[in-house]
Amino acid sequence: MPDYKEIFVKTDICTGCNTCKLACAVEHSKTKNLFEAMFETPKPKSRLYVEWVPENTRIPVLCRHCEDAPCINACISGAITRSDQGTVVTDTDKCIGCWTCVMVCPYGVIGRDKALHKAYRCDRCPDLEVPACVASCPTKALVYESVDTFSADRRKAVSKELVTGKGV
Amino acid sequence: MGNHYVIVGGSAAGMAAAHTLRKKDKAGIITVLSDEKSPPYFRPMIPYIINGKKKASHITLSGNGMFTEQGIDVRTDTAVSALDTAPKTVTTKSGEAIPYDRLLFATGSRPYMPETIKGLDTKGVFSLKTLADAMAMARRLQDTNHVVMLGGGILNLKAAFAMLEKGIRVTLVVYSPEVLSQLMEPEDAFLIRKALDNAGLEIMTRCSATDVVTDAGGVCAVALSNGKELPCQMVCVGKGVIPNTDFIQKSNIKINKGILVDKHTACNVKDTFAAGDVAVTHDPVTGEKVTTALWTNAVEMGICAGLNMAGIKTRYTGTFGIMNATQVAAEPFVSMGVVHTRNKDVEVYIEKSGHTFRKIVFNKKGTRLIGAVFIGDITNAGMYRYVIREKKPIDRFKSHLISHTLHYGHFM
Numbered sequence: 001m002p003d004y005k006e007i008f009v010k011t012d013i014c015t016g017c018n019t020c021k022l023a024c025a026v027e028h029s030k031t032k033n034l035f036e037a038m039f040e041t042p043k044p045k046s047r048l049y050v051e052w053v054p055e056n057t058r059i060p061v062l063c064r065h066c067e068d069a070p071c072i073n074a075c076i077s078g079a080i081t082r083s084d085q086g087t088v089v090t091d092t093d094k095c096i097g098c099w100t101c102v103m104v105c106p107y108g109v110i111g112r113d114k115a116l117h118k119a120y121r122c123d124r125c126p127d128l129e130v131p132a133c134v135a136s137c138p139t140k141a142l143v144y145e146s147v148d149t150f151s152a153d154r155r156k157a158v159s160k161e162l163v164t165g166k167g168v
Numbered sequence: 169m170g171n172h173y174v175i176v177g178g179s180a181a182g183m184a185a186a187h188t189l190r191k192k193d194k195a196g197i198i199t200v201l202s203d204e205k206s207p208p209y210f211r212p213m214i215p216y217i218i219n220g221k222k223k224a225s226h227i228t229l230s231g232n233g234m235f236t237e238q239g240i241d242v243r244t245d246t247a248v249s250a251l252d253t254a255p256k257t258v259t260t261k262s263g264e265a266i267p268y269d270r271l272l273f274a275t276g277s278r279p280y281m282p283e284t285i286k287g288l289d290t291k292g293v294f295s296l297k298t299l300a301d302a303m304a305m306a307r308r309l310q311d312t313n314h315v316v317m318l319g320g321g322i323l324n325l326k327a328a329f330a331m332l333e334k335g336i337r338v339t340l341v342v343y344s345p346e347v348l349s350q351l352m353e354p355e356d357a358f359l360i361r362k363a364l365d366n367a368g369l370e371i372m373t374r375c376s377a378t379d380v381v382t383d384a385g386g387v388c389a390v391a392l393s394n395g396k397e398l399p400c401q402m403v404c405v406g407k408g409v410i411p412n413t414d415f416i417q418k419s420n421i422k423i424n425k426g427i428l429v430d431k432h433t434a435c436n437v438k439d440t441f442a443a444g445d446v447a448v449t450h451d452p453v454t455g456e457k458v459t460t461a462l463w464t465n466a467v468e469m470g471i472c473a474g475l476n477m478a479g480i481k482t483r484y485t486g487t488f489g490i491m492n493a494t495q496v497a498a499e500p501f502v503s504m505g506v507v508h509t510r511n512k513d514v515e516v517y518i519e520k521s522g523h524t525f526r527k528i529v530f531n532k533k534g535t536r537l538i539g540a541v542f543i544g545d546i547t548n549a550g551m552y553r554y555v556i557r558e559k560k561p562i563d564r565f566k567s568h569l570i571s572h573t574l575h576y577g578h579f580m
């Protein structure tokens with residue numbers, strides 16, 4: 001397993017402040033500047049979603065770049081591939097907006113850009129040292145960590161967390 | 169020497185198996201035999217060949233998606249015409265006998281051509297299945313101003329849109345009371361029907377073709393069951409597909425419409441496997457045996473077959489008979505699981521507005537999600553699929569399923 005970095009969520013620390021969402025939208029805007037980004041059309045979109053879990057928990061959800069990604073297998077246009085950085089990437093030139101990926105993603109983290117008629121998702125900010133959401137998180141609930149041999153266990157814990165809701 | 173894996177059919181299922189085998193068995197020899205002239209391609213993309221939005225080189229499988237392995241010998245223009253399971257060989261149409269250690273049937277399906285319509289072998293009559301079909305349609309379109317499409321399924325709708333976009337007049341003749349009758353109840357399709365009407369597609373329902381009328385240039389009209397005749401220069405038949413089992417029929421491989429496989433994608437004869445449109449799989453929701461015409465299923469089942477052929481015992485989890493996502497005109501939609509509910513003892517919730525339609529289907533007791541249709545807003549459809557497929561207990565979030573406010577947090 002190559003040494004990719006991944007975005008992890010410490011569910012017990014997140015306060016649901018939505019700063020990450022804002023940072024994500026700005027990073028994926030044309031101007032990459034908060035004040036100008038607000039006036040762009042189409043409006044810049046966040047690729048992560050902060051969801052509410054009963055009773056008082058909020059958690060950011062974003063593309064897990066699954067090891068066995070159903071979207072890669074399902075894509076009927078060959079637009080979705082695994083990058084050298086380990087991320088699952090949609091090639092917007094190839095994407096035809098058939099939404100098959102939306103239909104098979106169990107996390108509900110693939111968005112539909114209605115203006116462009118293309119699917120979009122977290123790209124882990126390939127141009128940044130640390131993804132914008134992680135860098136912006138005021139409580140450090142989002143972490144960007146390398147998956148080394150040690151964290152093979154942690155990866156398991158994370159996928160378990162996603163299924164059972166227990167924290168890492 | 170390693171195993172010789174022979175795969176008949178080089179499309180979704182066959183190539184998914186081939187790439188999986190290559191990943192798992194570096195030493196084995198993988199030979200894919202395909203009767204098509206072109207190297208493997210993304211079949212669902214061929215409507216874009218008809219209207220010229222894509223070229224053949226844009227839609228090749230190799231190097232894209234999960235099809236990134238090297239060292240797979242794909243022999244195009246090589247049809248298999250005979251099978252002998254002892255000794256283990258397949259024979260090509262040109263008479264070459266190819267021995268195998270493990271064999272995969274990934275021969276897919278072909279369009280069903282109803283015998284009730286006379287003259288379907290006329291020039292200008294098509295059924296969209298292969299890249300070659302799409303290219304031939306594109307050529308014929310140059311001298312066509314009206315196309316009549318027989319059948320209101322998703323395939324014909326996709327082809328119809330490709331042609332509408334070129335400014336060609338298209339009439340869809342549908343035997344059912346509404347389009348997409350395989351994927352939803354007629355009354356559930358009203359938003360799609362509206363979108364199709366707005367896009368300029370002419371639709372005639374409860375009507376069928378009886379004859380293709382010809383002149384020197386091929387088709388010149390279609391005669392209908394209602395006595396009308398539609399002048400046209402092209403006809404496209406989209407009446408469903410049937411599994412390709414011709415050369416397997418005479419063998420000892422068990423067939424019932426499609427090829428029967430066990431839970432590990434294996435046929436009844438040792439060292440033979442089947443996957444994709446040609447295979448009979450099961451629907452995890454209804455438990456029924458089904459053949460499908462789904463790219464998604466063909467790839468997943470092909471991967472599973474590849475693993476089993478490589479000796480890694482893997483169970484196939486089956487697929488919903490219905491599992492379609494697409495966008496027709498401006499309307500995205502998803503249809504999956506049990507969606508035909510008339511006269512069925514199930515619990516159904518429907519929510520409609522001018523722009524969206526949503527139908528959520530639970531089992532009789534209301535304890536399990538078994539189907540869903542979304543039109544207009546398909547947000548989080550994948551989570552619904554997950555709940556259906558995994559048969560998840562829903563008591564904690566049933567109201568969110570119904571109101572379409574489900575999100576990942578509800579699973580935690």
Ligand SMILES: Cc1cc2nc3c(=O)[nH]c(=O)nc-3n(C[C@H](O)[C@H](O)[C@H](O)COP(=O)(O)OP(=O)(O)OC[C@H]3O[C@@H](n4cnc5c(N)ncnc54)[C@H](O)[C@@H]3O)c2cc1C
Pocket residue numbers: 076098176177178179180181182201202203204211212213214215246247248249274275276277278296297298323326412415443444445446460461462463464465466493494
């Ligand atoms: C226009 C179009 C749009 C579609 N859109 C979608 C979509 O949006 N979503 C979706 O899920 N599905 C879609 N489908 C369906 C999907 O393409 C099929 O379900 C899928 O291709 C099945 O894959 P397969 O490998 O099982 O078989 P096939 O793709 O049918 O391939 C089988 C191959 O085997 C070859 N073959 C057959 N017999 C022999 C022989 N004796 N010797 C050698 N070769 C042989 C055939 O020529 C063919 O190349 C679409 C299909 C079409 C035609």
